[in-house]
Structures are given as C-alpha cells and as structure tokens.
Amino acid sequence: MSDATTLERTPKGPTMKTTSPDFVSTTNACKLCTPLGASIVFRGIEDAIPFLHGSQGCATYMRRYIISHFREPMDIASSSLGEKQAIYGGGPNLKQGILNVMKKYEAKMVGIATTCLTETIGDDVAMLLHEFKQEFGDLELPDLVHVSTPSYSGSHMEGFQAAVKAVCDQMPLPVTAENPRHAGVNLLPGFVSPEDIRNAKDIFERFNLPVTILPDYSETLDGEILDDYQKLPPGGTPRTSLKAMGAARATVEFGATLHPDQSGAAVLQDKFGVPAHRLPTPIGLRASDAFFHTLQEIAGQPMPLRYARERGRYLDALVDGHKYISGKRAVVYGEEELVVGLTGLLAEIGIIPVLVASGGNSGLLKEKIAAVCGDLLRELPDVRPNIDFFEIEHETKALQPDLILGNSKGHRIARDAGAPLVRVGFPIHDRFGAARMPHLFYTGTQSLFDRIVNAIIEKRQADNPLGWSYV
Amino acid sequence: MTDHATPITPVIFEERADQIHVTGPATGAGETGAASAFDLACNRPSLAGAVSQRACTFCGSRVVLYPIADALHLVHGPIGCAAYTWDIRGAMSSGPELHRLSFSTDLQERDVIFGGETKLYKALVELIDRHQPKAAFVYSTCIVGIIGDDIQAVCKKVSEEKSLPVLPVQSEGFKGNKRAGYEAACKAMAQLAGTADVSDVSPLSINILGDFNLAGEIWVIRDYYERMGLQVVATITGDGRVDAIRRCHGAALNLVQCNGATQPFAKLMQEKYGQPYLRVSYFGIEDMAQALYDVAEFFKDKDPAIMDRARAIVAEEVGALLPKLREFRRDLEGKKAAIYVGGAFKAFSLIKAFRHLGMQVALVGSQTGTKEDYEELAAICDPGTIIVDDSNPLELSAFIKEKDVDIFVGGVKERPIAYKLGIGFCDHNHERKECLEGFVGMYNFALEVHRTVTSPVWRFMPRRAAKAAAIANCTEATI
Ligand code: SF4
Ligand code: SF4
Numbered sequence: 001m002s003d004a005t006t007l008e009r010t011p012k013g014p015t016m017k018t019t020s021p022d023f024v025s026t027t028n029a030c031k032l033c034t035p036l037g038a039s040i041v042f043r044g045i046e047d048a049i050p051f052l053h054g055s056q057g058c059a060t061y062m063r064r065y066i067i068s069h070f071r072e073p074m075d076i077a078s079s080s081l082g083e084k085q086a087i088y089g090g091g092p093n094l095k096q097g098i099l100n101v102m103k104k105y106e107a108k109m110v111g112i113a114t115t116c117l118t119e120t121i122g123d124d125v126a127m128l129l130h131e132f133k134q135e136f137g138d139l140e141l142p143d144l145v146h147v148s149t150p151s152y153s154g155s156h157m158e159g160f161q162a163a164v165k166a167v168c169d170q171m172p173l174p175v176t177a178e179n180p181r182h183a184g185v186n187l188l189p190g191f192v193s194p195e196d197i198r199n200a201k202d203i204f205e206r207f208n209l210p211v212t213i214l215p216d217y218s219e220t221l222d223g224e225i226l227d228d229y230q231k232l233p234p235g236g237t238p239r240t241s242l243k244a245m246g247a248a249r250a251t252v253e254f255g256a257t258l259h260p261d262q263s264g265a266a267v268l269q270d271k272f273g274v275p276a277h278r279l280p281t282p283i284g285l286r287a288s289d290a291f292f293h294t295l296q297e298i299a300g301q302p303m304p305l306r307y308a309r310e311r312g313r314y315l316d317a318l319v320d321g322h323k324y325i326s327g328k329r330a331v332v333y334g335e336e337e338l339v340v341g342l343t344g345l346l347a348e349i350g351i352i353p354v355l356v357a358s359g360g361n362s363g364l365l366k367e368k369i370a371a372v373c374g375d376l377l378r379e380l381p382d383v384r385p386n387i388d389f390f391e392i393e394h395e396t397k398a399l400q401p402d403l404i405l406g407n408s409k410g411h412r413i414a415r416d417a418g419a420p421l422v423r424v425g426f427p428i429h430d431r432f433g434a435a436r437m438p439h440l441f442y443t444g445t446q447s448l449f450d451r452i453v454n455a456i457i458e459k460r461q462a463d464n465p466l467g468w469s470y471v
Numbered sequence: 472m473t474d475h476a477t478p479i480t481p482v483i484f485e486e487r488a489d490q491i492h493v494t495g496p497a498t499g500a501g502e503t504g505a506a507s508a509f510d511l512a513c514n515r516p517s518l519a520g521a522v523s524q525r526a527c528t529f530c531g532s533r534v535v536l537y538p539i540a541d542a543l544h545l546v547h548g549p550i551g552c553a554a555y556t557w558d559i560r561g562a563m564s565s566g567p568e569l570h571r572l573s574f575s576t577d578l579q580e581r582d583v584i585f586g587g588e589t590k591l592y593k594a595l596v597e598l599i600d601r602h603q604p605k606a607a608f609v610y611s612t613c614i615v616g617i618i619g620d621d622i623q624a625v626c627k628k629v630s631e632e633k634s635l636p637v638l639p640v641q642s643e644g645f646k647g648n649k650r651a652g653y654e655a656a657c658k659a660m661a662q663l664a665g666t667a668d669v670s671d672v673s674p675l676s677i678n679i680l681g682d683f684n685l686a687g688e689i690w691v692i693r694d695y696y697e698r699m700g701l702q703v704v705a706t707i708t709g710d711g712r713v714d715a716i717r718r719c720h721g722a723a724l725n726l727v728q729c730n731g732a733t734q735p736f737a738k739l740m741q742e743k744y745g746q747p748y749l750r751v752s753y754f755g756i757e758d759m760a761q762a763l764y765d766v767a768e769f770f771k772d773k774d775p776a777i778m779d780r781a782r783a784i785v786a787e788e789v790g791a792l793l794p795k796l797r798e799f800r801r802d803l804e805g806k807k808a809a810i811y812v813g814g815a816f817k818a819f820s821l822i823k824a825f826r827h828l829g830m831q832v833a834l835v836g837s838q839t840g841t842k843e844d845y846e847e848l849a850a851i852c853d854p855g856t857i858i859v860d861d862s863n864p865l866e867l868s869a870f871i872k873e874k875d876v877d878i879f880v881g882g883v884k885e886r887p888i889a890y891k892l893g894i895g896f897c898d899h900n901h902e903r904k905e906c907l908e909g910f911v912g913m914y915n916f917a918l919e920v921h922r923t924v925t926s927p928v929w930r931f932m933p934r935r936a937a938k939a940a941a942i943a944n945c946t947e948a949t950i
Contacts, residue, residue, distance in 0.1 A: 074887070120583055153579065
C-alpha cells in the first residue's frame with residue numbers, strides 16, 4: 001500500500017535548472033580540497049608521512065576529517081607557516097620540518113604536498129628540496145616526493161591522482177641490470193576503501209600475479225589494535241616495490257574520469273615502457289567483467305573458479321532481488337569516478353538514476369555516464385558536475401527519488417526527501433565501518449546490491465502499518 | 472608502574488621540553504628536562520614538522536561566531552577551509568539554522584591571480600538575497616591575506632547597499648593560533664553590540680558568554696539563571712541571534728565561560744560600556760554551583776532574595792545528582808584519567824569532576840593555555856601529574872601509556888590515539904553530542920565515563936592482556 005505513491009511516480013527526465021546557474025558562491029561543497037587526497041595517498045606508503053607545506057590549520061582540519069571517516073590515527077605534518085614566512089617564503093620551515101619528521105617519525109619517505117598558501121606565495125618546492133638534499137647530503141635522507149596541490153584548481157580527487165602520479169614519476173628506478181623487468185603488475189586503484197584494497201590483493205594472488213598497489217592504506221588506515229602507539233603505522237606500499245614499478249609487466253589503473261595527463265599509468269608507460277591498462281573503476285557487473293577480463297589477459301590464465309562463482313552468485317542475486325527495486329528512481333552524488341561506477345550499477349539492476357551529481361569538474365562526467373548506462377536507460381539522467389549540496393537538495397526535492405546513494409553529507413537531504421540513503425564514498429562520518437565496506441569487483445558489487453535492495457525493503461516495511469516480517 | 476613504562480624522553484622535541492611540566496616529586500617523567508617551574512612556554516607558534524593538534528586563526532573565529540544562527544557566515548577562500556567546517560559542531564538553535572550551511576567563495580585559480588574582490592561582492596549579494604540574514608560575517612583565510620583583497624571595502628559597500636551589518640573577520644589562518652581567531656571574532660562581534668534599543672532591559676539582567684549550545688547546553692544554563700529571576704539578554708554565541716547581540720550592552724553583567732574564546736569580547740564591552748564581567752564554568756558540581764552563587768552575590772543588593780533562590784536551585788539539583796554519582800563511583804574509584812582539551816578552563820572543571828568520581832588525573836594539557844592557567848593547574852593537581860602545552864600524538868600516547876590511564880578526555884583528534892592503545896575515551900570538544908554542562912551535564916559526564924571505563928572490551932586488548940598474563944605468571948611462580 002505504501003507503494004501506491006511510488007506507482008504514481010513515472011520516471012522523469014532531466015529537470016529544469018531550478019537554482020541560479022550564475023551563482024558564484026558555493027554552499028555546502030560536494031568536494032574537499034586537493035591536499036586531503038594527496039595526504040591519503042602518502043599515508044598508503046610504507047614508512048611515509050604526509051607533509052603539507054602551508055599553514056597549520058589546513059593539516060589539522062584534514063586530519064580530523066580523515067580520522068572521523070576511518071576511525072584511525074592520521075598524522076599529517078605541516079611546515080606551520082606563520083605570517084612572516086608567508087611573506088618571505090616558506091623554505092626554511094619546509095627544511096626544518098622535514099628534518100623534524102625524519103628525527104621523530106623516522107620516516108623513510110616524506111610526501112610533500114603544497115597548499116593554497118604556498119602555491120600562492122610561489123614557493124618552488126622542487127628547488128627547495130634540491131637545496132635540502134645538498135645541504136643535508138651527509139645525513140641519511142628519506143625519499144622525498146612532492147606534489148603540487150593548490151586547492152583552487154581541483155578537488156580532493158585531483159589531489160589524490162596528482163600524488164599517485166607524482167609517486168609514479170619520482171619513485172621508480174630506471175630499468176637496469178640491478179632493477180630488471182619483473183612479472184609483477186602495478187595496480188592504481190584510485191580512492192577506494194581499505195576493504196577494496198584487501199580484496200584486490202586476494203584477486204591478484206589468485207591470478208598468481210605479484211602486485212604493487214599504490215596507494216595501499218588497507219592496513220595504515222584500517223589497522224589492528226596496538227600494544228604501542230606506532231609513530232608510523234605498519235603496512236603501506238613497500239618502498240622497494242615502488243622503486244621497481246617501472247620494471248613491471250603492466251599497470252592496471254582505475255579511472256574512467258581520469259584525463260591521460262593525470263594518469264600514473266600513463267607516466268609509467270611513457271617513462272618506463274610499462275603497458276597501461278586503464279579501466280573504469282570496477283563497480284557493477286560490466287565494469288567488473290572488464291577488469292577480470294584484463295587480468296586474464298595479463299596473467300594468461302583463465303578466471304579462477306572462486307571469481308566465476310562469485311559472479312554466478314551475483315547473477316543469481318540479481319534475479320532474486322530484481323522485483324524489489326525495478327523501476328525505482330535514484331539520486332547519486334559524490335566523486336565523479338564513484339558516481340560513474342554507481343550509475344552503471346544502478347542502470348544494470350533496473351534502478352533509474354535520475355540525477356548524477358558531483359562536486360568534481362573533470363569535463364568527462366557526462367560522456368562517461370552515457371557510456372555506462374546509455375544502452376540500458378530510455379533517458380539519460382541529469383548529469384551535474386561542479387555542483388554543491390545546496391543544488392543537490394533543490395533538485396532532489398523536485399525529483400522525489402526512492403533512493404539516494406552518496407556520502408554522509410547528504411543525510412539531511414535524504415531525510416527531508418523521505419528516501420533511504422545508502423552510504424557510499426567519502427566521508428562516512430555518521431555510520432560505522434566505512435573502511436570495511438567493499439564496493440569493487442563482484443563481491444563489492446554484490447554487497448552494494450544487497451544494501452540497495454535492503455534499503456528499499458526497509459523503507460517499505462517501515463512505512464507499512466501491518467508490520468509484516470516476511471517479504 | 473612507571474619504571475617499566477616506555478621512557479618518554481625520546482618523543483619530546485628538544486624545542487618543546489619547556490612546554491611540559493611535572494608537578495611535585497618527579498616520577499619517571501620528571502627526568503625529561505621539562506620545565507622546572509611554572510613558566511611553561513605556551514602561546515608560541517607550532518613547531519614546523521611536528522603534528523600539532525592545533526588549528527588556525529580562522530578556526531578560532533569560526534568556533535566563536537558559528538552558533539549565531541541568523542547570520543550568514545561566508546568563508547572567503549578556497550573550498551577546503553569552508554568544507555572542513557561545515558556542520559561539524561553540534562551548536563543548536565531554537566530557531567533559524569542558517570549557521571548550519573557552509574558558504575564559500577570557492578576561489579579558483581583565476582581569482583587568486585586577478586583578486587577575489589569581485590567574486591566576494593557577487594557572492595555576498597547573491598547569498599544575502601537568497602537567505603535574508605540579519606547580518607553577515609566574512610572570514611578571511613590564508614590566501615586572501617596574501618592576494619590582498621580589501622575585504623573591509625567590499626563589506627562596507629555591501630553593507631550600505633543591502634542595509635545590514637556585513638562584518639569582516641580578519642582571520643587569516645597563518646596569523647596565529649585559535650586564540651588570535653577568538654580575538655578577531657570578538658572584534659567583529661563588538662561592532663554589532665550597542666546598535667539597538669535597550670530601554671526594556673531589566674536591571675537584573677545578564678549575557679551568557681562563551682557557551683556554544685552544544686547539545687542544548689545553553690538552555691540548561693539559561694534555565695538556572697531564569698529560575699534565579701534574571702533576564703538573559705543575549706547568549707553569546709550559543710543559540711545566538713544578531714538582534715540580541717546588538718542589545719547585549721544593556722545587560723548588567725557578562726558571564727564569561729572559557730577565558731579564551733569570548734573573554735576579549737567581555738573586555739571590549741567593559742572598556743566601551745563599563746559592563747562588568749565574571750568568569751564562570753558550568754562543568755562539574757562545584758563550578759556550576761559557584762557560578763550561580765557568584766551571580767547571586769553580584770545582584771544581591773538589587774534583589775536580596777536572589778541568593779536564596781540560587782541556593783534552592785543548587786540544593787535541588789545536587790540533591791538529585793549525588794546519589795546517582797555514588798553509584799558510578801563504586802565502579803570508578805581509583806581509576807586514572809588523562810585530559811587534553813582546547814582551553815585550560817575546562818581542565819580545571821574536569822579535574823574536580825573526576826575527583827567526585829573517585830578518579831585521579833594523571834595528565835592534563837591544553838592547546839591554548841596561558842602561563843597563569845598552567846600555574847593554577849600545577850597548584851590543584853596531585854603530585855606527579857604531567858602538565859603539557861600544545862602537545863602532539865607521539866607525546867600524548869607516550870604519556871597516557873606511561874601513566875596507564877583508564878580514560879582519555881579530549882577532542883576527536885585525540886580519540887584514535889586512545890583507541891589505538893585500547894583506552895577509554897570521552898569526547899569533550901565542540902563536536903560532542905552529549906550535554907555536559909550544568910548539574911545534568913555532570914550526570915551525563917559520569918555516565919559516559921562509566922560506560923567507557925567499565926566496558927569489558929579493555930581486558931581483551933593487548934596492552935591489558937599482556938599485563939594480566941604477566942600477573943598470572945607471577946602468581947604461578949610464587950605458588
Ligand atoms: S587553504 Fe587550501 S589547502 Fe588549506 S584547507 Fe583551505 S583549500 Fe585546503
Ligand atoms: S588556509 Fe589558512 S585559514 Fe584555511 S584552514 Fe588553512 S590555515 Fe586555516
């Protein structure tokens with residue numbers, strides 16, 4: 001009976017723009033700033049510490065934001081510039097700061113990301129690091145990787161990708177007799193959950209492919225309880241593996257919305273001749289198929305039985321669950337890469353995405369959304385890059401979706417719309433266990449599917465006065 | 472206990488040695504070369520390369536002004552500064568909730584190169600038109616300070632065009648720590664005060680300062696004062712309203728909680744309007760009661776019965792509270808606590824609150840305490856207590872391990888440190904969702920402490936499991 005209302009709702013096409021498109025301000029941003037992404041990447045490297053070159057506040061804010069999602073310690077050092085350094089240049093603080101983290105954290109790598117401040121005052125970090133290495137050449141210096149991440153050009157995703165690319169560019173050694181070609185594969189998974197990284201490891205292992213995953217925060221941001229507080233948490237991509245990335249057999253990179261000039265895989269290919277396999281993030285059946293297909297090709301071996309079975313089970317679940325969700329309408333928001341994957345998944349399972357929104361602005365979103373669902377939907381969803389939550393709320397009110405997919409920050413929108421929110425992406429600040437949530441491959445897709453079906457059933461059950469316990 | 476704990480000296484940066492102090496007879500940590508007397512070198516800029524728990528000037532301003540619910544809070548800068556402060560605090564409003572939206576000029580490369588004034592102007596106009604706020608605050612962030620936008624001029628222009636107060640907050644992050652941000656916020660707010668009619672304000676009236684109405688706390692406090700017969704003119708800034716602040720100069724007395732955040736405002740008001748202020752704390756039984764008595768004392772000439780009413784409130788509330796606390800105390804007696812909070816005032820109240828629960832405070836620190844604060848802390852702490860200014864995760868973890876505490880009270884940034892070591896935790900910062908002020912707050916606090924400290928999970932944690940095993944071995948050996 002609660003379905004009476006949903007029956008009336010015929011799928012709508014793209015709505016008119018209801019808010020002023022000429023607004024210059026942002027209200028409730030659906031994105032974060034670039035150095036946050038870079039910090040997460042550096043956290044995923046063995047014995048590395050993220051280091052922001054800028055004022056103190058940025059690092060503290062980002063730490064808190066990241067900690068609330070992963071529920072793990074997250075140390076980000078900062079060069080803590082004050083007014084004077086902001087005027088005369090932050091070089092001395094940068095150098096002093098690196099010395100300090102070397103001493104106290106025993107960091108073997110320092111991942112230095114700039115911030116708006118140091119970009120604006122024009123600190124030349126590459127040159128400063130060069131000077132640093134000369135001045136302190138007598139010390140045992142850590143690897144220093146730097147990335148330029150002014151927040152006024154891009155979001156946390158650009159920062160994440162830029163850091164991955166910087167590592168691919170600055171860490172690998174040339175292929176030589178000491179660093180010979182090897183059979184391993186590089187995996188650049190993008191901003192996924194620790195559970196996704198663990199699952200990726202298992203998959204490569206079952207394909208008998210040694211893998212270097214960059215970044216690998218599966219332990220550093222989802223660690224065990226400790227007896228002692230660790231200066232730097234155990235885990236992360238081994239630095240020796242990073243050095244050998246240029247000698248790998250192939251690179252697999254997830255990123256449908258990644259421009260070639262942002263791609264770490266492209267750098268490894270151009271600089272070291274490692275063949276690049278650039279794929280969309282494997283969320284949904286077809287994207288996962290494409291990934292497993294690629295692995296079969298690289299490994300030269302058929303699909304391990306386990307994954308064939310996972311796929312079969314997923315198809316079985318699609319049949320069992322399809323009726324609960326068929327024809328439901330959904331709003332999806334979050335990082336561009338994530339929403340492309342989710343939209344593909346929704347279209348495959350019979351849910352109609354009506355609004356696809358992102359604070360990102362790669363310029364690729366429309367095209368990629370069309371690519372993942374064009375053949376499955378009668379009408380393409382309204383695709384809105386560079387949008388904020390104020391507008392998402394506005395659109396959602398008009399659209400009255402049955403379901404919303406996205407991070408915690410849409411909670412009030414979902415509540416006001418009376419639609420369940422399936423929490424995916426970053427940040428998840430209002431639920432437990434985000435780090436252990438799978439999204440990728442057949443298992444992750446299965447888990448998303450189960451959560452979506454259950455969200456719909458739960459809502460229907462809650463709205464029904466009979467209190468039935470049988471569906 | 473301390474002798475087999477990890478020696479803490481190595482984790483302390485030499486430059487920071489004088490920001491740590493141990494009271495009384497040195498126990499272990501005393502040999503850190505730490506400050507010999509009470510001259511903790513506080514209020515100095517954070518050290519480059521250390522992971523400070525501190526935030527920036529902007530953060531300080533944002534904390535103070537954020538709860539003003541009918542004002543527009545526009546962050547002029549790139550997106551991060553606004554995004555990270557969106558709705559992260561539980562400051563509640565009984566009416567409008569404009570403060571819960573996060574507005575940013577979201578500066579782009581183009582703006583950084585050519586200046587952001589035009590964008591700021593447009594942003595202000597469009598947002599004022601859309602939301603019809605009572606006033607607007609414009610926060611400068613670091614890069615605005617660098618590109619040199621004339622925020623003052625833009626604010627003035629919009630203020631005239633739209634006929635409402637548009638107040639610049641000079642909160643460039645690099646200018647200092649949170650404290651500098653409090654000052655900037657208070658300066659901006661002071662421009663509002665004194666701009667409305669106060670003819671109907673009672674001589675028995677107060678402003679409540681330095682409470683941000685987390686989890687509705689200011690309503691608890693306001694209720695006590697109203698039961699005493701006082702008119703509350705403005706709550707600054709919890710559940711704050713622009714119009715109330717405009718007439719706050721009419722109140723007979725300012726009550727300032729947390730000497731950091733709104734004390735500058737009280738001082739400004741004293742200078743300009745001769746308005747006296749009292750420092751109070753609403754945490755814990757003694758401080759809460761003392762606040763009511765102090766206020767009664769202040770008004771007793773105007774209203775001789777006020778002290779009786781204050782006493783009646785305290786008697787009623789404490790009478791109901793104490794039996795409940797005794798229950799908790801049975802389980803908590805002898806347990807140890809570490810405290811690391813933003814402002815030192817809170818530390819005082821917490822130390823007393825823990826004493827009611829029979830607990831001992833082994834470590835106390837703050838991000839922004841002053842020299843006087845630390846002197847006072849040293850005076851009231853038990854011997855052997857570690858006192859620390861502007862600490863970092865490495866230090867804090869070493870200290871709480873050494874002291875083998877059962878609970879850590881701090882903010883969300885401290886939580887993972889405690890949890891990673893398998894130690895109970897109580898969030899006493901701006902993001903908390905529990906009401907911890909007033910007499911009811913003392914109950915909630917005790918409840919939370921009890922819940923975390925008595926959880927059975929700790930016994931399975933490696934830190935404790937190892938100790939239990941060691942004790943078991945010992946016993947076997949002696950048998
Ligand atoms: S200044 Fe830039 S880097 Fe720092 S928080 Fe703001 S947006 Fe992020
Ligand atoms: S840019 Fe400046 S104002 Fe913004 S968060 Fe960083 S330190 Fe604070």
